[in-house]
Amino acid sequence: MTYLNDLNDQQREAVLTSEGPVLILAGAGSGKTKTVTQKIAYLIQERGVSPYHILAFTFTNKAAQEMKDRVEALLGQSVQGMWIGTFHSICVRILRRYHDCLGYDGNFSIYDRSDQLRAVKETLKDLNLSKDLFKERSVLGAIGTFKNQGIGPEACLDPTSSNFYDEKIAQIYKRYEEKLKENNAMDFDDLLLKVVDLLNREEDIRTYYQFHFNYFFVDEYQDTNPIQYQLIKLLCPPKPNLTVVGDNDQSIYAWRGADISNILNFEKDFPEAKVILLEQNYRSSQNILNLANKVIAHNSNRKDKKLWTDLEEGKKVEYREYSHSQEENKDVVNLIIQRRNKGYAFSDMAILYRTNAQSRGFEEYLMMEGIPYKVVGGLKFYDRKEVKDLLAYLSLLSNGKDDLALARIINTPKRGIGEATLGQVQAYGQEIGQSIYEVMEGLEENDQLKIRAQKKISKFVDLIHLLREKAKTKSIPDLMETVLFETGYLKDLQEEDTIESRNRIENLEELVSAAKTYEEEHPEDSLEDFLSSLSLMSDVDKTEDKEEGVQLMTVHGAKGLEFPVVFLVGMEERVFPSGRSLDEDEDNLEEERRLCYVAITRAKKELYISSARNRVQYGKTVANLPSRFIDEMGEDLERVKTYSSYRMEKSPSLEVKSYPTSPKVSLTGDYKQKPKEDPAYHSESKKDIHVGAKVRHKKWGLGMVVSLKDKGKDQEVVVSFEGKGLKKLLLSYAPLEVVSK
């Protein structure tokens, strides 16, 4: 194997240690993927291992694809049959095969976060719990935490120290699980949980897989959670040929249950484990690495590890402080143009930020300059209403028990079947153990349930029947078009004929063509396969890399990627590190610091860091100090004066006030105007309004003013009307006249 010569000593050792457990502690840019792919190629070519017996977990589908491609390139042959994918997609594969043992149908739906929130919401309604007391998000967070640790609804309550809230959470968890089961649906966590459950319970299946797979790989091991760890343990025989790769300094998913002790305890879990350290970095210049090392050294809970490189020192990392985020937006775009003129392609550059909402300002200026760019994640295509609607139709066609999907589209387009009707049917279905759609199907022959909208429901059932028939013969993209046509969905949008509706039609067309592409690539796959692969795609998976353009993404999204030029923006206290991490404990801050380390180590040649004193957030301007991470970088940072930093030095207090806070750019050219106040409403008599005054309202008749208070430019007046009760009105708009003082 001549290619082994490309490897350094540690990498080669990792490749050649083919038997037994191996932990590869791989620093950022240390050739981790290269090592793993060479190891797989080595196993197949030199050790005669069949790809069928290799199981590899990656973090994204894209990473899986890349690994597969690289192995094939090394071998010059296809490695079809190798099990490589994310934890979730591999679990789906197992579940589609053994769903029977879990009491699920093979066409189960997969619920994403927004589906989960809807399910929690319904659960709260079922249990009659106030959603002021039980916030959907925190309930879901609690359930997720249990699931990530493999704790079921029965086990989640500690009987010795439970309180009202914990008991209710346990109840909600239980009902939520039942609901998903009734809908023949699983959420993301379930995909792992159910497989663990299956393997725990069914010895045959466990033994089958333990014998089937001989070599195991886990990428990004520092980000595995307890349930993933259990899964690995269950699939592996006692002395596994298990190679895990990770970097404890890049653990950035504690918030979704990742347990850093998985990597720290690997040697304890597998006593014969060999640990190999990859510290030589092939990606970044020395200056960039120094900065990364310096920042991460401030963390206490870590294994010391220092990246070094043979590469040149490179350009110093630059830091710019702006007075306002808009200025940052603009200047970064200027820098991008400069870099481009120096010979970098736009696609060589990336803007990395802490939160998705920060992309907007950069997009505006990029667009203005006509620079191609791509936003990874954020406002997601697959989260758009019309996309979710069409997919909900497909889910319902595939899985008739999916009440959530049905509820989404039963009245879209309008069919005159509203909430009341739906509630009736659902309640009845609950009683007799049927899904909403099943009840609807049998409604005409049903004497017990009388529903006013029965005719409308029958029409809907006929429609679904028709579509199901078509689904049998048509390809997925054809089926989509049929759904859009037969339901009248497309017609409604066409008739609406607004900028928005045209946009929605375009999105639907894009979805149809995505289905076409999928079908070409996976000609054998069913509708269920298509739907699940859509739900399991990560943001990075969804972006095609062939297009040219500046990449915009969160630091989380940039994990595992690299760019010649990186702009790390918004380095401010309460932005990065995030406000919430500062309000909580030290562990959170350390995770933010690791995140910062990840961001820095994405850069190969040039890194530009920036912060803004003032930033528009939630629609208003807030002031923040530069991030503590900037201080921690110290001398290694070259502080470049900006126009505003120069001004700030001179008169910092003035500057904050003088910068215009109103957005000056509008890309559509349609500047929003505040509605002008109509002077006609300011009749003379209104000036006499005071608490206690008798007034007459056009609609409500006579009443008395109870209170009066300023609200912006307007005044809010509360009037008690005879027989009608209290009404809150805005003085300038309400058709009121004073009857007597």
Next chain:
DNA sequence: GCCCTCTTGTTCGAT
């Protein structure tokens, strides 16, 4: 049941 308007929460990150 539908539509309009006002309120509320979002923005920490994501399979």
Next chain:
DNA sequence: ACAAGAGGGC
């Protein structure tokens, strides 16, 4: 700033 949800009128 913006979207989704709630609430009330029709």
